[in-house]
Amino acid sequence: MTVFVALLRAVNVGGTGKLPMADLRSMAEDIGLQAVATYIQSGNLVFTSDLEAEDVLCRLTEVLTAYFGKTPGVMLRTIPELETLCAQMPFPDAPPNRVLVTFLPEAAPSDALEAMVAPDGEEAVVLGREIVVRYPDGSGPSKLKFPALKPGTARNLNTVRKLLEMARERG
Incomplete structure (x- = not known):
């Protein structure tokens, strides 16, 4: 299983x-x-x-x-996969509710970060099929433009950790 x-x-x-x-x-x-x-x-x-x-x-x-x-x-x-993602998580000092992980159907394009426009100081790291974004002021007011995120779905770091915990309980 x-x-x-x-x-x-x-x-x-x-x-x-x-x-x-x-x-x-x-x-x-x-x-x-x-x-x-x-x-x-x-x-x-x-x-x-x-x-x-x-x-x-x-x-x-x-x-x-x-x-x-x-x-x-x-x-x-x-x-x-989730354990590796959590172990590689950038932005260790950021509040976990201000770090969003976007899960993609396939690996992000190699030039994904080049198209990012981050007027509010957002930072991003590409980790294969995930893109992790730190939102200094939260994602709600952000004006981030980042086309590579479009095919994916985002969860904050608290949710990612909870899902990993739930998965481990079944494993």
Whole structure:
């Protein structure tokens, strides 16, 4: 059994992508995922499966596409991937609620940082399939322009750590 964390893009954000977490848990169980749990309302799913990651991703994408009527973004990570991410986390002195990790479907382009416009002093580090951004004044008032973040889904560092903890409990 592998423990996975699925991070859904644009779920329950700004009045779009409405998906009750009870429905998400039911969908996951219906496609054969086990030890299913959700965390907060933004599309975080922790579970175990005998399936390979690609099969899990296909099944989740299919069931969510049927639900939403369009293909959602689903980023899938394992415990070792999240542990490596947390071990490499930049900005150790920043408050964790001001550090956002954007999970991408594939590795960020090598020139991702070149297109970033950070008028409020934001800093970013690319870590393969994740981009970590420190927002000095929080992400809400930020005027950051960073095209490489668009295909991904962001979680603050507190949420990332909680998801890792939940995954370890299943592992």
